[in-house]
Every structure is written in C-alpha cells, then in structure tokens.
Amino acid sequence: MAVRKKSEAIDKRARCIEVMERLRSIYPKARCTLNYKNPLELLVATILAAQCTDERVNQVTPALFQKYKTPEDYVAVDVTELEEDIRSCGFYRNKARCIQRACKAILERFGGQVPGDMDSLVSLDGVGRKTANVLLNECFGVPGIIVDTHCARLARRLGFTKEEDPVKIEEDLMKLWPREHWGTYSHTLVFHGRSVCLARSPKCQECVVKDMCPFPDKPSQTRKNPKTK
Numbered sequence: 084m085a086v087r088k089k090s091e092a093i094d095k096r097a098r099c100i101e102v103m104e105r106l107r108s109i110y111p112k113a114r115c116t117l118n119y120k121n122p123l124e125l126l127v128a129t130i131l132a133a134q135c136t137d138e139r140v141n142q143v144t145p146a147l148f149q150k151y152k153t154p155e156d157y158v159a160v161d162v163t164e165l166e167e168d169i170r171s172c173g174f175y176r177n178k179a180r181c182i183q184r185a186c187k188a189i190l191e192r193f194g195g196q197v198p199g200d201m202d203s204l205v206s207l208d209g210v211g212r213k214t215a216n217v218l219l220n221e222c223f224g225v226p227g228i229i230v231d232t233h234c235a236r237l238a239r240r241l242g243f244t245k246e247e248d249p250v251k252i253e254e255d256l257m258k259l260w261p262r263e264h265w266g267t268y269s270h271t272l273v274f275h276g277r278s279v280c281l282a283r284s285p286k287c288q289e290c291v292v293k294d295m296c297p298f299p300d301k302p303s304q305t306r307k308n309p310k311t312k
C-alpha cells in the first residue's frame with residue numbers, strides 16, 4: 084500500500100513537471116511584471132497591486148518612487164497626501180495605512196532595511212505569504228511559490244491541488260515543484276492564467292496542456308459560443 088502511494092506521488096510529480104515545462108516553453112519570459120529598483124519599491128508595489136492590475140500599479144509608481152525614496156519619506160507625510168498619491172490603485176486608504184505602518188516597522192525593527200526572511204516579512208502590515216514570496220524571489224534569491232488568484236485557479240484546474248486556501252495550495256505545490264523553479268513556475272501559471280486559462284472562459288482549445296489537464300469543465304470543440312453569430 085505504502086509502495087503504491089509512493090509510486091502515485093512520483094507519477095503525479097512527473098506529470099506536473101511535464102505540464103509546467105510545456106507551459107514554460109510557451110512563456111519563457113514569465114516574470115514578475117511589477118516595475119521596481121529595490122526591495123522597498125517592490126514592497127510598496129506589491130501592496131498597491133492587491134485588487135489592482137500590475138499595469139495600473141506600474142503607471143502610478145514612477146512618480147511615487149520619485150517622491151518617496153526611503154521608509155522615512157513614507158512615514159513623514161500626512162496619510163491623506165499618500166492616499167492621494169496612490170488613489171488610482173483602489174482601496175487607497177487601507178493601502179496608504181499599510182504602507183506607512185510597514186515602513187514604520189522597517190525603521191523601528193529592521194534598521195531601515197526591508198527584511199529578507201519570511202517571518203520578518205509577514206510581520207509587516209499588508210504583507211502576507213504571497214507578497215513575502217515575491218520579495219524573497221525577486222530581491223533575496225530565496226525561492227518561493229507565489230499563490231495569487233491565477234496560480235490558485237490553475238493549480239486546481241490542472242489537478243495539482245484540491246485546496247482553496249492559498250497556504251495549503253502553496254504546501255501542495257512545494258511537494259510537486261522542484262525548489263529551484265518555485266518562482267519561475269508561479270509566474271508561468273500567472274502568464275497562462277492571464278492569456279489562455281482565463282477565469283470565466285478558459286481557451287482550452289488553444290492550450291498546450293489540454294491533453295494533460297483534468298479540468299472537467301473544459302469547453303468542448305463543438306460547443307457553440309452563444310456570442311458567435
């Protein structure tokens with residue numbers, strides 16, 4: 084019984100890696116699409132990116148990063164001024180407070196530097212495991228799996244997990260993905276989720292892994308699109 088379970092786990096892992104490598108060949112440039120030059124800029128950009136597109140954040144950050152260069156700069160202004168500076172990213176009141184509280188903690192507890200470990204990062208306001216893993220991958224060379232809405236949806240559709248909770252999804256993916264690919268594979272799923280495996284109507288007929296995907300609601304080739312005349 085134990086031997087069978089072990090062999091099933093190996094099969095699942097091999098299948099998963101084949102799926103991921105096929106996808107990776109389609110998106111060889113999959114990467115973090117937020118623009119930044121240092122850990123503080125990426126921290127702020129990831130907080131702004133909650134419930135907002137990376138494109139919108141990238142429109143706002145050039146002026147923002149020109150004005151605010153250090154944690155002190157973010158803490159020194161009145162919060163209403165910061166709110167106005169980030170308004171177009173949505174949820175601006177909450178995000179402005181998160182940025183200020185995170186910067187205050189960076190000054191008080193981390194000597195003014197964005198910390199480079201998971202426990203310290205998630206102790207900052209507005210920083211969950213997803214944001215922390217973005218920072219660890221991008222700025223500190225530590226592999227991390229970034230479970231955003233696309234990654235979670237695709238991981239479920241592709242049969243890598245049955246979980247809904249991002250932390251549990253991350254744990255399942257950790258068992259399947261080679262550690263050195265955690266960051267790249269996460270971005271690959273995001274790219275595929277944005278262009279082919281869309282939330283409402285996945286374009287399964289265009290998908291390079293359709294023969295390996297167990298998603299039961301794949302539209303069939305013959306199904307008529309009601310909007311098609």
Ligand code: SF4
Pocket residue numbers: 240241279280281285286287288290291292293294296297298301
């Ligand atoms: S076959 Fe469809 S559901 Fe499966 S990964 Fe491709 S687009 Fe997504």
